[in-house]
Amino acid sequence: MREQNKSVIFFCRTLFLDGMQRNGTDETDKDGRGGVSMAFSLLHSAAGLSAHTSRRLHPLRDTVADHSHATTSSSSSSSAFSSLSFLCKSHSSRLPRLSALRPELLLPCSVQIQESQRPTVPTVRRNRFEEELGTYSKGERCLDTIQGKNSNSSRNRGYCRCCSRAGATRVICSGSSSSSSSLQWQDSLVTMEDRRRILQQKGCVVWITGLSGSGKSTVAFAMDRILNSMSKVSYVLDGDKIREGLCNDLGFSEKDRQENIRRVGETAALFADAGLITVVSFISPYRRDRDRVRQVVPVGSFIEVFMDVPLDVCEKRDAKGLYKLARQGVIKAFTGIDDPYEKPVNPEIVIRAVNEHGVCVTPDEMAQIIIHHLTSKGFLAAE
Ligand SMILES: Nc1ncnc2c1ncn2[C@@H]1O[C@H](COP(=O)(O)OS(=O)(=O)O)[C@@H](OP(=O)(O)O)[C@H]1O
Ligand SMILES: Nc1ncnc2c1ncn2[C@@H]1O[C@H](COP(=O)(O)OP(=O)(O)O)[C@@H](O)[C@H]1O
Structure with a gap:
């Protein structure tokens, strides 16, 4: 054994x-x-x-x-x-x-x-989103300042707001917080480049957003299959699956959707850090939530894909019968019916149900559009 x-x-x-x-x-x-x-x-x-x-x-x-x-x-x-x-x-x-x-x-x-093994510095790390958007109180310092170190970890981007040092490592403040834990980030001894050399690909997050029934899951799994046939390592984080496990305590209020996207965003970022082509298919209706995920993924490695399929097409498909129930008022706060969907402003890729000649685009063709983008950006190569 x-x-x-x-x-x-x-x-x-x-x-x-x-x-x-x-x-x-x-x-x-x-x-x-x-x-x-x-x-x-x-x-x-x-x-x-x-x-x-x-x-x-x-x-x-x-x-x-x-x-x-x-x-x-x-x-x-x-x-x-x-x-x-x-x-x-x-x-x-x-x-x-x-x-x-x-x-x-x-x-x-x-x-x-x-x-x-390291001496523990009493540091408190806030919700990363707050760190990036918020400000630090007087007396708070980042971990860099305390330890005088700098890291080239791919996830440690941004800058420290307290010492305003561009390119500083992860922003961790030592101020007080409701959390009593004493946390310290330890950088991996294996870099993203090391993983890339072995996997012959660069980890990234392909974030597919769109209405229910727009074809997110279909495209995500088509991509997964095609990438697999190219000997590329990918993994799909699909809304339905994640909501059964990691997010099974969440509903569809704005707050719950925000937390849903935050959790899957963090998970996707870890998978990408591990070198996987991580395909995420969630409605993710709020622009702000999607933009926050973009912030936790290395610059350039977040590819937002907008499934630009009109509501009436999605509703006609109604694969799960949910639109009908939403119209009947049985399901409340259904995206597109009585809950908002905010279209991406500047997504990397827009997928439409029909092409410029008015011909329907198949799921495989849609997947190939995304894979072509990944290839052109170097994600499917070692260098
Ligand atoms: N109220 C309401 N609004 C939207 N969708 C609903 C709702 N209730 C249940 N469902 C089903 O949940 C799936 C969407 O889950 P997501 O995790 O992708 O949603 S979100 O990103 O948090 O908005 C979605 O799956 P898809 O059809 O694959 O998008 C629906 O089947
Ligand atoms: N390119 C496409 N052309 C026609 N029908 C599609 C296409 N992509 C998906 N569909 C169909 O639309 C329905 C919803 O697709 P799905 O992938 O479940 O959407 P979502 O994950 O966005 O809810 C399914 O019945 C699926 O077969």
Whole structure:
């Protein structure tokens, strides 16, 4: 068993799910279990490993056990990517819960738990959106200022508002906050460029927005299939699927939609950081929410695709019968009927149901338009 796993680990691609990142994916999950187990579950799926819904499992203990199974079984797979291994590095706030795990569960599945070696600087990281849009109070400083370090991590963009240093690393302020956690971002020792060389592609987020029935999912999965046939590693985050798991506590109010998009945006950004062509198909009706996701993805790596399909076409399709129910008033706040949809102002790609000759465009043709864009921007090549 141990020997077998050694070889798996030797070949595998690693990805850190660091306690720090819970600030993004499970910020509203006070318990902290849901986001981590869901992230494991999604990554299992992305790697083509056996995926279990997090709700069926005891979060953490069972995902680790599940991971043990996945790692072992992946040893026979020829796909390098299916040998994904997770090194879960814990910060102090998570230790009590993780330390309850039995060592015999942890050792064979290469999940290592260790406390940060670095001295902990009492820092508090706010919601990233607030950081970028908001201002800092007197006395607040960014982590760069405290540690005097600079990072070239692709996700650490922007500038520090307190010291106004352009190109500074992630903005983390040391001011007071309602959160009592002591967080410190640890940069990965593997860069995006390292991953790009191996995968022969550059991670990005293809964000498909449009009305219900505009063809978002159809195009997303057509892209996934075509990219797969080109030996490119892609993964679709589809509204329906994510709403069953990661966002199953959310409805369709403006606030819930905002949180929905924030969570999937953070998840997509992690997937892109891991090198995947990440295809996201959500209505995402609010321009502000989409623009915020653009901010958490490296510059140039967010490709907004607008499914410019008129409401009457979507309503005629009514694949799920939801428009009919919305017109009858059974479903409230349905996008396009009694809830707003804000069209993108300057999307990278606009997809229309008919071409300039008035001929219907097939889903594969739509997918090819997006893939052509990815190729022209260099996302499907190593350099
Ligand atoms: N009130 C209301 N408005 C819009 N859509 C609704 C609503 N209620 C349920 N549904 C179904 O939920 C799917 C949209 O989920 P999303 O996560 O993409 O929505 S959003 O981005 O948070 O607005 C959407 O799926 P798609 O048809 O694939 O877009 C609908 O099937
Ligand atoms: N290019 C297309 N031409 C014609 N029908 C399409 C096209 N793309 C999708 N459809 C159909 O439209 C309906 C809604 O598509 P779907 O992908 O589920 O939309 P969304 O994810 O935006 O709700 C489905 O019945 C699908 O078969």
